[in-house]
Amino acid sequence: MMMMKKEIKVSASSVALCAVVVVVLLMAEAAPIAEAVTCSPVALSPCLGAISSSTPPSAACCQKLREQKPCLCGYLRNPSLAPYVNSPGARAVASTCGIPYPRC
Template identity: 40%
Template sequence: MAKAVAMLVALSLAVVVATSAGGASADCNIAALASCKAAVIQGAKPTAACCSNLRAQEACLCEYQKNPNYGKHLPNARKVVTSCGMAIPNC
């Protein structure tokens, strides 16, 4: 459970800082999660673009969780992941 919580924390911050440059690795593009910002921050329903981008970044979510700044939006981040039909990764 702690690992799932940490992943959601990472997703939260990833969305919050999605407009900034950089990513967790060459294959990860945190800016691609900008389409999930309203869903994570405001609790809005995730858009199709959000879910598509989230699926494309799924392999990066465990890596993003390592950043301790992502915790603020944890409840909505969990909802976004599950609303997109994805399982919470076991990191």
């Protein structure tokens, strides 16, 4: 009994196209979309009361602090902002909000 083999001809461009489609699909699954953060110390104004006194931070303060987290090292490098960001009150607010103090 003789078996017949079928040949499938695949062009190089078809293989390349399939590879590109697979890579794009994998990247879409693996890479979350990152939103750009606008660093603005004014955005942390809801935290001023909690930083300067022993009152607990509000939910708005914690939300803004989470949003501004990528900016904290920049604030620490700014001589005008560093005393506030590095204060015991700011550390307490970060701790209460569950945000680790940045190591820059």
